[in-house]
Amino acid sequence: MGVLSAVLQSRAAAALASPHSVDRFLEQVNPLWAAHEVRGRVVDVRRETTGVHPVSTLTVQPTSTWRGHRAGQHVQVGVDLPGARRATRCFSVSSAASGPGERFTLTVRAHDDGDERTSLSRHLATAATPGTLLHLSQAGGEFTMHATPATPSPHPVLLISGGSGITPVMSMLRTLLRDGYDGRAGRPVTFLHYARSAAEQIYAEELAAIARFDNHVDVRVVHTGAGGQRFGPAALARLVPGFRDTDTWACGPTGLVQAVQAAYDGSERLRVEHFKAPASPLGAEEAEGETSFARSGLGAANTGETLLAQAEALGLRPQTGCRMGICFSCTTRKTSGTVRDVVTGEESARPDEDVRICVSAPVGSCTVDL
Numbered sequence: 001m002g003v004l005s006a007v008l009q010s011r012a013a014a015a016l017a018s019p020h021s022v023d024r025f026l027e028q029v030n031p032l033w034a035a036h037e038v039r040g041r042v043v044d045v046r047r048e049t050t051g052v053h054p055v056s057t058l059t060v061q062p063t064s065t066w067r068g069h070r071a072g073q074h075v076q077v078g079v080d081l082p083g084a085r086r087a088t089r090c091f092s093v094s095s096a097a098s099g100p101g102e103r104f105t106l107t108v109r110a111h112d113d114g115d116e117r118t119s120l121s122r123h124l125a126t127a128a129t130p131g132t133l134l135h136l137s138q139a140g141g142e143f144t145m146h147a148t149p150a151t152p153s154p155h156p157v158l159l160i161s162g163g164s165g166i167t168p169v170m171s172m173l174r175t176l177l178r179d180g181y182d183g184r185a186g187r188p189v190t191f192l193h194y195a196r197s198a199a200e201q202i203y204a205e206e207l208a209a210i211a212r213f214d215n216h217v218d219v220r221v222v223h224t225g226a227g228g229q230r231f232g233p234a235a236l237a238r239l240v241p242g243f244r245d246t247d248t249w250a251c252g253p254t255g256l257v258q259a260v261q262a263a264y265d266g267s268e269r270l271r272v273e274h275f276k277a278p279a280s281p282l283g284a285e286e287a288e289g290e291t292s293f294a295r296s297g298l299g300a301a302n303t304g305e306t307l308l309a310q311a312e313a314l315g316l317r318p319q320t321g322c323r324m325g326i327c328f329s330c331t332t333r334k335t336s337g338t339v340r341d342v343v344t345g346e347e348s349a350r351p352d353e354d355v356r357i358c359v360s361a362p363v364g365s366c367t368v369d370l
């Protein structure tokens with residue numbers, strides 16, 4: 001950052017721009033100029049798969065305020081959708097680790113994560129073009145590979161993913177290969193991925209090419225919809241003997257991640273990231289009482305779904321980001337009642353506590369400040 005950046009980030013510049021921010025003025029001149037905020041422009045779009053839930057990879061040129069990312073981290077992406085307010089979601093970065101101001105990629109599968117107008121993932125996967133402007137956070141998250149790239153660990157490495165959960169572990173694999181990993185240190189990498197079918201398989205060509213190289217990366221892709229065997233500890237033990245003592249990163253749908261956690265039986269070598277919270281967190285028999293949204297005066301019988309789902313069913317539109325418990329953008333004050341964390345299963349009955357409504361389901365009557 002040069003002298004100009006230092007000036008723009010100074011208190012004097014902030015005072016001059018008040019009541020607006022310096023970034024509001026810079027954005028008017030050039031959306032890729034920023035003193036504090038992070039924005040990015042899509043510079044390339046690659047269609048990965050087609051079908052009902054198509055996938056696209058967007059290459060993003062961020063502002064110089066981007067501090068870079070570590071392999072496995074995620075970023076919040078906001079877009080002003082046509083005819084709707086800004087929608088924000090959380091996506092893992094799929095390219096190798098980036099430095100300050102460097103380009104990176106996001107691989108997005110079109111989900112119906114809102115109505116037709118507000119589904120950000122569908123908009124990005126099907127309608128983003130070079131020039132699309134993105135409002136970004138800095139990269140975050142602890143699901144990262146921390147050792148040096150060429151010698152990732154004193155032990156073999158195992159990367160397990162399902163569906164769109166491939167993106168953060170692909171970032172790890174790409175980082176290793178880019179930075180000189182070739183397996184010569186005798187630390188093999190096993191890359192195990194589950195996709196429903198060949199048609200829905202992301203990065204198929206790149207993974208096939210990596211599998212062909214003599215680099216000690218063992219790529220295994222299982223198409224579960226075509227008869228491929230689902231994840232199980234016996235098959236994993238045949239592939240990676242002693243897997244519980246192997247440094248492992250696993251990301252995917254909750255069912256897969258829970259199966260992997262059960263197989264590892266509490267081993268500290270396992271790091272996991274869910275990319276989707278369970279859809280029906282509570283059984284119907286547990287869903288009693290009323291869910292009340294105090295500020296809006298709305299309420300209804302508790303359905304057992306997350307507070308976010310129940311709020312949206314009543315027409316409320318709370319602030320959200322990842323919708324899976326990672327980014328904290330949906331944090332809201334619960335004034336009374338008990339909620340269950342649908343990812344960990346933990347319950348909390350403390351009054352006046354801040355909860356992430358996207359992963360909190362009321363157990364009995366509950367009131368939140370929405």
Ligand code: FES
Pocket residue numbers: 319320321322323324325326327328329330331356357358359
């Ligand atoms: S929306 Fe990200 S934690 Fe709830």
